[in-house]
Amino acid sequence: MAFKLTDYEAYDFANRRHIGPTPKEMADMLKVIGFKTLDELIDATVPPAIRQKEPLDWGDALTERDALYHMREVAGQNKVLTSLIGQGYYGTTTPAPILRNILENPAWYTAYTPYQPEISQGRLEALLNFQTMVSDLTGMDIANASLLDEATAAAEAMAMAKRAGKSKSNASAFFVDQNCHPQTIEVIRTRAAPLGVDVTVADPAELEPGAYFGAIFQYPGTYGHVRDFSAEIAALHEHKGLAIVAADILSLALLKSPGEMGADIAIGSTQRFGVPMGYGGPHAAYMATTDKLKRAMPGRIIGVSIDDRGNKAYRLALQTREQHIRREKANSNVCTAQALLAVMASMYGVYHGPDGIKAIAQSVHRKAARLAIGLEEAGFSVEPEVFFDTITVEVGPLQETVMQAAVQQGINLRRVGTTKVGISLDEQTRSETLEAVWAAFGISRKDIRPEVPPYRLPDAMLRESAYMTHPIFHKNRAEAEMTRYMRRLADRDLALDRAMIPLGSCTMKLNATVEMIPVTWPEFANLHPFVPEDQALGYKYMIDDLSDKLCQITGYDAISMQPNSGAQGEYAGLLTIRNYHASKGQGHRNICLIPTSAHGTNPATAQMVGYKVVPVKSDDDGNIDVADFRAKAEKHSKDLAGCMITYPSTHGVFEETVQEVCQITHDHGGQVYIDGANMNAMVGVSRPGDIGGDVSHLNLHKTFCIPHGGGGPGMGPIGVKSHLTDYLPGHPELNQAIGPVSAAPYGSPSILPVSWAYVLLMGGAGLTQATKVAILNANYIAARLKDAYPILYTSSSGRIAHECILDTRPLSEQGNITVDDVAKRLIDSGFHAPTMSWPVAGTLMVEPTESEPKDELDRFCDAMLSIRAEAQAVIDGKIDADNNPLKNAPHTVRDLVGDWDRPYTREQACFPPGALGVDKYWSPVNRVDNVYGDRNLVCTCPPMSDYEDEA
Structure with missing residues (x-):
């Protein structure tokens, strides 16, 4: 039979790459279910009243080739300069074996959170390495397996200090070092307000220890100052206050550790350990603390246990999914961490070892010292006298001239006040970089390395204690050995590249290679989050276009890309509602109705914004008990802030009463938050903004194909109706009045190309x-x-x-x-x-x-x-x-x-x-003993003898 052009089925992404069953297989499956067509099934499943009226349409779906061509053109609108802005973000070199074998490897980026430890031993070991590295460098007893970013880690630490502190007289006042990074200060303020915490930002010399339940200090300071906080910490302890140190992790290779100062909690970012800046994220933050505070620490902790045969095995310890157990009494709402980025940072530590990390830190400092000497000899005033990698230069009325001259040299500097310029160096800084900076200041000078390297570190604060002593940080020197180590760990895990991961409410779907490719393009990977707007036009185009498409998908009027996890999206959504009520003079509204079937993060999030959770029953069919919902809405009518519901329901059903529930909430003055975790059942079929939702978060790491990465990265942007637009999270770098919920203005934008590629490749029909x-x-x-x-x-x-x-x-x-x-x-x-x-x-x-x-x-x-x-x-x-x-x-x-x-x-x-x-997957361990692990808590790498005994 002759082939006809009309017989050809378009070989596009939607029908041959992303969607699994073929049309014939779909027909066979429909027979098993009892339907003739797919549309008949949908008509019987989705209530007619909530079906969206207009189809999704933004033009034809792109082929993989055309999508990459288009994205390359857009990426080209970004200008990649050398950014010496600092402020918590630094140029870094991702070792090529880690780039290829971790970041670009689906065995690592398609893995799920390690709730099933037997099939997660590889990523659990990598995260245990992370904890060990962080504990050693910070001088603390125990570290978690990462948080979202430095600013939110600081906010979590503040809440932890309030929760765990013993002081009664100062339970509502918190001190913030004025030398903290500006975005950190603003996120702390955002988080503090709903909790009734009064934040004081001042010089540490002005600290009155008895007046605060805790304090946070930046080390080194955002403008470069290096100071010992031991005296301030001791004074806090005398009044039973807790001390937090936000420490640059690379500087700790040379400087006295927070633990040696007596800190109770240390936080920071591991971005400069091999993770690209990515216009702000994702990066793994860290938190470490003392042994006595370990049960108050938020986030995940990897612990060492045994399996049924008595062999060593790793697992999540203490707080596994604690929100589902403790709900509004949980330590935090943190659900997604930054596991993939923590793995990268830990492998950076394994790759370089302590000697390599110290050498990098020394190199960075020596370059900063040479830069300062060149500026001083030219007559510029440089401060501080002692520093690690950051200096601030007084330029008076020449600030704008110097800033623009630097850009012409291919360099971004930091604007400090109206008369100063900040400069932060990093491991990518070369002699040519120093010469270009000098040139921006009008100095013609060659970078000549003196025989005796200069240094500007305070002698009394030089580190003497050992760190990263475990053999795991000393044995993987040869690339062959390092590559085999990463391969061995990957082989112990079961990720999406091996088999289906059929997790309810977690949507482990294809993370297509073509979607992942742009993530590591320099134009997306190497931008500092605070570069001038004209250097990030490609990002602006992508974010605007993706936002427009998400608005069409959800029925909302505006999108905020700032939340960098689903839980952050929940928090940002409720905070937006809180801001809205306050603007109407109804700040007293503080009751949140939440079904008992809701995600555990929902009540935890409501508590974080200062709301009181009122549970709503489920009926015998698992749906919201509308009578109970109505009764509680009426009872709390004057104080009702809103409700949090999940649609389709957490029980996996399109509830037919959803519009009634939304209307009841609105009738009593509340706002409706619809959890977007189950959006994969709605895209193109029903829109939360049409059925009564005022705000929803979207899990881009679920519905829109960003991979889970073993427990992160995530992205949880929120969509809102027009009346809430003015109350979305803002950011100080964008001169916006509303406070931020994340460190960077757009959360973790370097992974947005994944979701953008997905919607371009699929099109509305796909x-x-x-x-x-x-x-x-x-x-x-x-x-x-x-x-x-x-x-x-x-x-x-x-x-x-x-x-x-x-x-x-x-x-x-x-x-x-x-x-x-x-x-x-x-x-x-x-x-x-x-x-x-x-x-x-x-x-x-x-x-x-x-x-x-x-x-x-x-x-x-x-x-x-x-x-x-x-x-x-x-x-x-x-x-x-x-x-x-x-x-x-x-x-x-x-x-x-x-x-x-x-x-x-x-x-x-x-x-x-x-x-x-032939391709049988073998679990590397037998069933893990969870009880033993919690009774014998070990959260750092076990001695090598354990490995040798097993071998």
């Missing part, structure tokens, strides 16, 4: 099709598994949205087979478990996403059905109740080759249905 296929895939899994596992919640039409809850509680009741047993047995089949025990204890919430092809869905279903059969055998007494494949899972190579005394075969143990033969 995005809509993706939503429909996500719903199809979820309903297909539910149809295949419903006879083996009850589907906990469905709509009135018997359908689910993009995820379903499988009830495994009957297995526990009848055969003592727990949800953990099911999850660990899935590892033997080569799968990451679905979301466990949330939102309902003892269940599994499954979300397959549109990216998964039918073969992978069937492999997962086959594995789940096999597990159900094994559980039934236990229930029927055919398999030992305590010694069976479920209780002993996951099975390792050691199990396979060791002595075998189990009442089932090795093949049944290690190659159950769903497991691949």
